[in-house]
Structures are given as structure tokens and as C-alpha cells.
Amino acid sequence: MEPALKGEDRVRIIRAIRNVIRVLLIVLLVLSAVYGYEFLRLEFIRGTFCHLTIDTFSASCPLGFIQLCLSTSSLAYSLLISSLFFIVISLIFGRVFCGWICPVGFVNEALHYLKARLLRRRRSGMGSTGPASSSVPLGTRSFDRSVKYIFLASVIVVSVLLRYPVFCLICPLGILCRNLLSLSSFHFIMLEIIILGTILLFEFFLLDRGWCGSLCPLGALYVLLGQPKIVNFRVKWKEICEKCKRCWKHCPMGIIPSEQVGTDECSNCGLCEEMCAHEVALPRFLHPKRWRGTLKRIFKL
């Protein structure tokens, strides 16, 4: 049995679902802040991705929980329980938060898409025949992906030494959520939006997905938590893979799926599956990996 070729005009269902989920989450958070009190009856949705409550279910940022515990040298049980949600989904699906939930990742991907469109228009205007997708593959331009683990380590060390949750001050996810909330309910934005803007401009002009791929300590935490993941996109038909690297060009995390390089970082977004000319990459159940080799792989020891 051989996988069939995909048509060009096929519906990209995974990407559609993913975008709908991410847009819906942002819209619900914003709407619950603006009109929820008056007539939409969205009082059951409260908070942002730092701490989110939907009716009786609550989820909180695991890095925030770790920093809070370290900086106050105490264990916050209720936060531990609420941060379990993101911990458990990353134990099963790997770095799925980055690909399916994080609004900063969504904004980055939207900018990235926009940039690819602009570049394509310019290139077609000049009359050259570039590839259909002219996004520059991240792998050629990213710097050392192990930098984010060093960032995570320094976040933890500094929050212990200064007894202060330092990363929460510059977390682009928190800043984006806070500013959406204040913009929707009080019509002002805070000064700290400059940090978010800097990160987005950095991504747009210097490094595609440079923050998510190489710098974000939250992403690093999710990669480390997601080591024993049991569901992941993997190349299924190695013998017919033509190594066209379309999957690599579109991968937001800069993984080369056809060569199985950097699959620790995979956010299970499914773009490789959608971009593949054959039906090659499919989510497969993996053998549970051990955490032991992780540091060795990351730092290439």
C-alpha cells in the first residue's frame, strides 16, 4: 500500500482547526472582559493565560507557578493543581501549547504568513519564478536553539536570588493578554507593550520564529516537560519521501521532519502533514522517551 499524492486544492483541515481554536480563545477572553458583565453572560470565563478560569476548571502558567514557589519558598497547592492542565497536555502531546494555544505564536505565524505573501508578490512582480512558498526556512537563519534552555535556567536562578518572579515582567504572552484586556475594558494600552513590539519586530525582520524557537523560556519548559510525549507527527513513509523539504520550509519551529532532526521541539501543529505532497507525516504513537538523553541531545554533549 502506497500513500496517494495530495491534490493542490485540498482543504487544509488541521490548519483551519488550529487557527479557529486560537482565534476563538483570544476572542472569548477579550469578549468576557468587555461585554461579559452586561449582556453576553460570559462571566464564567475569567482571567488570561497566566491564570484562566472557565467555570470550575482552572489552568495556570507552569512557569509562573514555578517562579512563584521559588521566589516565596513555599508551595502553592491550588496553583499546582491548576497548572497541572498544561503540564499534563504537554506530557502527552509535547509542546502543544506553543502550536495550538499561545496567542503570541499565533501573531508570529500571522506576521510570518504576511511576510511570505509580501515577498511572493514582490518576487512575482520582478518576473522570477520562485517557489510557491517563499518563506525563508528557519533552519538557515535561526541561532542556537539551546539558548532558550539557558534563558530558562537564568530565569529560575534570578527568581531564586532576587526572590522575585522576573520573567512575568517581560513575558510577551502575559503582556499581550493584559493589554488586550485593558484595551477592551478601559481603552488604554500599557507602556510594556514596547517589549512585545520589540520581540515581534525582531521576529519579523531578523529571525523567523526566533523568539519561539530559540529564546522563549516557556517554550523551553514545555519541551522539557514534553519529553515522554506519546503522540507526535512523524514521517511515516520514509522510503517514498522525496526530501523536497516543503515541510521544513513551513515548519514554524524549524524542524526538518523528513530527516527527523529536532523533533524534541515539535509543537504538533500538523503543518508538515498538510504541506507534504504525499501523505507522509502522520501523528503516530511513539515509544515513551526517557528524559535521560534530553540534555545530551539539546546541548549536543
Add this chain to the structure above:
Amino acid sequence: MFYSLLNRREFLKRAGYFLFFSASLSSIPLLRLLFPEKEKLIRPPGAVVEERFLAVCMRCGKCVEACPTRIIKPLKSGFAAGTPYVDFSQGEICTSCMMCTEACPTNALMKIGKEKLDIGTAGIDYDRCNRCFICFDYCPVEAFRVEDGWPVVIEEKCIGCNICSSVCPISPTAITVKPEGAYRPEWSPP
């Protein structure tokens, strides 16, 4: 196995990254020591002592969303940007509903009872007071007394709910709530 740890160049590069990140992360709290905030802010009910409050507040905005009169707002700028403060400038009041303390996930707003609520103290501008005593009538905790025909705030009783200011007939109001005398409990983990 530990080749790259022994490899001096790789090791120095990573140590350099570590030092750079640590320095830039710790510079933010250290900058605050150099440029402290000038004015104190009215914090929401049950806010723990200021230093601890800045450390444990997740800036998640749940108290902002929970407040029915919308007096809790995130701070716009500065080191504590995103932390909630109480803004009485629109003439709204604190109804002592304690929804903000219920919403707080990290106990930055401790779950104190209504009887312990105290977010500030009202101060009367005697140059503009016309001695109508409406504030005296409306105060829910009877924190006013009369002294030589003038209303005087009893600081121990006043909880800073801003009701007196909102009913004051003078425009702009002759009573403003200040953060002094607020009850700031010790933090305990949630």
C-alpha cells in the same frame, strides 16, 4: 560525552549567554531600587504588603474582570505595570463585594472577610467643604464625627469605600480617598 563542556569555546559562549540573560533579567528589579515610585497607590481589598504584593501578583487581570463597579484597573506604566490598583477618579465606589479577593489565584489579594476590608482613608479638603454633612449621612461605617461644625474622618473606622466622595455635591468632589491606613495582611500560600 561531556566533550562540549570541555570545549572551551562552546562553554564560554553558553556561560556568556547565561550571564547576559541573568544580568538583563535582574536589571529590571534593580532599576526599581534606583527609581522608586513616587506616590503610593490604593491597592484592591486584601492586598498583601507592597513588596510581597509585587512579587506574588501574577498580573493575570482576574480581579480587574471580577470587579462589578470596574474600579480596579491595571497600572499603565512603570515597574509594577499590570498590577491592579483602585481608581476612584470616575466617582465609582467599592461595594465591599470581595469578588476580587475571591478571583485572585495567588493570594496576592488575601481572602479576608468584609469586616477587615480597609483600602484607604478619606481626606476632606476643608477649603472647599460646604458643611452639608451628606457624607456624614451616607457613610456605611459611621466614620465621620462633628468637630466645631466641620465633618472629620475617624481614620480607624474609615475603610476607603469612596461613598462619601461619590455623594459629595461639590464638583470636583471635596473628598478624596488616600492609600494611607490601609489594611495590608501578611501573605500565605493559596
